[in-house]
Amino acid sequence: MKPVVTITYCPKCGWLLRAAYMAQELLTTFEEDLGGVTLKPAEIAGSYQVFVDDFMLFDRKREGRFPDIKELKQLVRDRVNPGKSLGHSDRKTEG
Template identity: 75%
Template sequence: MKPLVRITYCPKCGWMLRASYMSQELLTTFVDDIQGVQLEPSEIAGRYTVFVDTEEIFDRKREGRFPEIKELKQLVRNRVNPDKDLGHADH
């Protein structure tokens, strides 16, 4: 079964649009590699965390920032299809 990407975000912080944008980018890039992207509103204030299946690959609080889309695509790629060429996102 293909992996599922899950983005948990703080709805009170207004981060749903950011999560939606990132999910669209991931779905477009990994159309053949992932099952889908699940957006999950968090009850924890300030949360923005990205998982591939159960593995946390990015946490805003730990990193002190949001992921760049290029970086997020690389992190997902490394777990779902390490040989995939991301084109300009790899350079």
């Protein structure tokens, strides 16, 4: 059974569009690797978390920020298909 990503977002904070964008990006990148992406309104204000099955990949409150899409794709890849190339998303940013 393929893993499922769940994005829990705060609807009162207006984060549905951010969650939907990230879900679209993950479904496009991991179309063969994921069983789906679920968007789940959070009951806790300010919550934005990303899970693969029951494993928490990212928590906005813990990190103090949102993940950027490149980072999120790398986190999902490392969990669901570590050998998968992400092309330009695997390149290190200079800085």
